[in-house]
Amino acid sequence: MAIDRTRQRWQGWGPIDAPDPLGDRAGAWEYLAQALGATSFATTPALPFEAAMLPPPLEEADLARLSAVVGGDRVLTDSFHRACRARGKSYPDLHLLRSGDAMTAPGAVVLPNSTDEIVAILQQAEGAGLAVIPFGGGTSVVGGATGGGTRSIALDLTRMDRLLDLNETDRTATFEAGIDGPALEAALHARGFTLGHAPQSFLYSTLGGWIAASGSGQQSGIYGRAADWFVRAELATPRGVWRTESFPANAAGPWLGRLVVGGEGVFGVIANATVRIRPTPETRDYRGYVLPSFSAGAEAIRNVVQAGVPAMLRLSDEDETKFLSGFSTFGRRPSLRRRLGEAYLHARGFSRNFCLLIAGFEGEGREVVRVRRAAETEIRRAGGLALGRSVGDRWYERRFHGPDLRDPLLDRGVGVDTLETATRWSNLQRLYEAVRGALAASIAAGSPGRGVVMTHVSHSYPEGASLYFTFLFLRRPGEEIAQWRAIKTAASAAIMDAGGAITHHHGVGVDHLPWMMREKGPIGVEILRAIRKTVDAKGVLNPGKLIP
Numbered sequence: 430m431a432i433d434r435t436r437q438r439w440q441g442w443g444p445i446d447a448p449d450p451l452g453d454r455a456g457a458w459e460y461l462a463q464a465l466g467a468t469s470f471a472t473t474p475a476l477p478f479e480a481a482m483l484p485p486p487l488e489e490a491d492l493a494r495l496s497a498v499v500g501g502d503r504v505l506t507d508s509f510h511r512a513c514r515a516r517g518k519s520y521p522d523l524h525l526l527r528s529g530d531a532m533t534a535p536g537a538v539v540l541p542n543s544t545d546e547i548v549a550i551l552q553q554a555e556g557a558g559l560a561v562i563p564f565g566g567g568t569s570v571v572g573g574a575t576g577g578g579t580r581s582i583a584l585d586l587t588r589m590d591r592l593l594d595l596n597e598t599d600r601t602a603t604f605e606a607g608i609d610g611p612a613l614e615a616a617l618h619a620r621g622f623t624l625g626h627a628p629q630s631f632l633y634s635t636l637g638g639w640i641a642a643s644g645s646g647q648q649s650g651i652y653g654r655a656a657d658w659f660v661r662a663e664l665a666t667p668r669g670v671w672r673t674e675s676f677p678a679n680a681a682g683p684w685l686g687r688l689v690v691g692g693e694g695v696f697g698v699i700a701n702a703t704v705r706i707r708p709t710p711e712t713r714d715y716r717g718y719v720l721p722s723f724s725a726g727a728e729a730i731r732n733v734v735q736a737g738v739p740a741m742l743r744l745s746d747e748d749e750t751k752f753l754s755g756f757s758t759f760g761r762r763p764s765l766r767r768r769l770g771e772a773y774l775h776a777r778g779f780s781r782n783f784c785l786l787i788a789g790f791e792g793e794g795r796e797v798v799r800v801r802r803a804a805e806t807e808i809r810r811a812g813g814l815a816l817g818r819s820v821g822d823r824w825y826e827r828r829f830h831g832p833d834l835r836d837p838l839l840d841r842g843v844g845v846d847t848l849e850t851a852t853r854w855s856n857l858q859r860l861y862e863a864v865r866g867a868l869a870a871s872i873a874a875g876s877p878g879r880g881v882v883m884t885h886v887s888h889s890y891p892e893g894a895s896l897y898f899t900f901l902f903l904r905r906p907g908e909e910i911a912q913w914r915a916i917k918t919a920a921s922a923a924i925m926d927a928g929g930a931i932t933h934h935h936g937v938g939v940d941h942l943p944w945m946m947r948e949k950g951p952i953g954v955e956i957l958r959a960i961r962k963t964v965d966a967k968g969v970l971n972p973g974k975l976i977p
């Protein structure tokens with residue numbers, strides 16, 4: 430069942446009828462006011478859909494060309510469906526849509542059913558000079574899904590959501606690219622398998638988007654990131670169909686399939702893809718630990734990963750640990766269990782500054798026990814203390830719900846955004862301090878109050894790890910975009926200066942475009958341009974994204 434846009438917030442996150450998770454939480458607002466240095470919160474609701482400004486739809490002649498390919502019922506021009514594909518879910522996307530600015534809405538939304546239809550649409554678009562924006566779940570947080578106004582079409586892949594093949598011998602599955610997370614996993618579970626890719630946007634994002642944006646699921650330490658589980662794809666380009674290699678390995682020059690992962694729709698539209706699958710885990714074991722410091726926690730993770738132990742390891746820094754624990758409990762009478770827990774921590778020397786580590790282990794029962802013990806040896810060696818399963822279970826239950834807080838915060842004048850990077854272990858602390866410092870200073874310089882800056886390590890590799898920053902700030906009414914841009918630019922410059930990747934899993938879109946020349950170098954950018962020219966000489970596909 431494809432994502433039903435009429436049931437989703439067109440300018441926010443989640444179902445239209447989702448309850449406000451902060452509605453009756455006066456204590457949480459009090460805590461936030463203290464943390465941000467706010468005396469009160471503004472009332473800044475989103476404008477209703479009726480107030481949205483859109484560009485006109487495509488002209489009749491262009492619509493007739495597209496309808497000739499897919500039929501009139503799969504070319505949508507009504508304001509609602511176009512507004513839903515005007516932008517993705519980044520901070521500026523949400524702010525502009527909430528303010529009624531849907532001027533990037535495409536001239537039409539086209540819903541293809543097959544690779545051949547996509548090729549024909551691309552060729553029609555090329556002839557008519559239209560831009561084509563491949564659109565999966567539209568959850569991009571870097572402007573990757575932003576439309577191009579009247580002379581663009583959103584190519585919405587979500588009707589293409591079938592399981593085409595499941596090969597138990599090869600442990601692979603082939604899906605059409607528009608299938609969303611829950612549907613993909615349900616189809617695999619029914620046959621005893623999983624892909625295990627669960628980004629925080631899992632409920633509303635698609636396989637094609639995961640591959641195109643080179644994403645990482647929360648359990649990438651167990652199941653790998655998109656680049657690890659991707660096997661092959663069939664892409665539609667204005668030149669025709671491009672099928673990438675499907676061998677388990679080969680030495681016939683560079684592996685061209687790698688261009689599909691992170692291609693962001695610029696090198697072709699992924700119509701279907703084959704992925705590596707694994708048996709559904711017999712056991713899931715999630716646990717909490719505390720570490721005396723962020724650097725001690727990072728050291729433990731490095732040792733676990735370098736020992737080849739497959740685990741999800743998510744380490745919050747002191748500020749994130751403190752904020753998350755305060756935010757969830759402030760204004761509530763601490764339960765007996767919580768008070769006992771705090772007393773225990775205190776007695777073991779963890780009274781003020783410490784870091785929470787959530788570790789997850791999945792797989793066959795005995796193997797999970799072996800892997801957990803191996804990880805715990807390193808955690809203990811770094812001075813860590815086990816908190817048990819309830820903390821881990823709670824994290825697992827809530828693993829897709831953090832983003833539910835964004836809309837209520839924006840409704841009360843509070844900005845919230847995230848960014849991520851990656852570096853080698855030997856540079857992790859330097860990058861961490863540089864980005865935190867840049868975020869705190871740019872928020873202080875351009876916001877009415879203090880900022881809250883929190884960090885966690887969420888994806889790790891033998892040679893390094895990613896850092897994920899969440900920051901909250903009081904918005905400057907009327908100047909929200911300029912305020913955000915100053916913060917984003919300061920953080921991005923700090924990332925580059927301190928030797929970090931401009932993005933670890935969000936992708937490039939338009940927001941990271943200014944940094945691509947520095948990231949790839951002039952020859953690297955020329956190579957990307959040459960590939961685009963080969964598959965799409967007129968630049969129909971996602972113009973203005975990925976390649977400077």
Ligand SMILES: Cc1cc2nc3c(=O)[nH]c(=O)nc-3n(C[C@H](O)[C@H](O)[C@H](O)COP(=O)(O)OP(=O)(O)OC[C@H]3O[C@@H](n4cnc5c(N)ncnc54)[C@H](O)[C@@H]3O)c2cc1C
Pocket residue numbers: 517518562563564565566567568569570573574586606607627628629630633634635636637638639640641642643644645646647693694695697698699700832934935936938971974
């Ligand atoms: C709250 C929230 C949490 C998130 N958490 C994570 C996370 O944990 N991990 C993570 O990796 N990302 C995360 N993201 C970012 C985003 O969800 C991912 O980039 C996701 O992979 C995008 O999938 P999508 O289907 O929504 O793609 P879209 O947003 O529709 O598109 C993303 C890009 O891919 C292109 N594209 C889409 N489909 C195709 C296709 N079939 N062929 C070619 N190009 C295509 C688009 O043109 C665009 O450039 C999060 C986003 C939000 C809003």
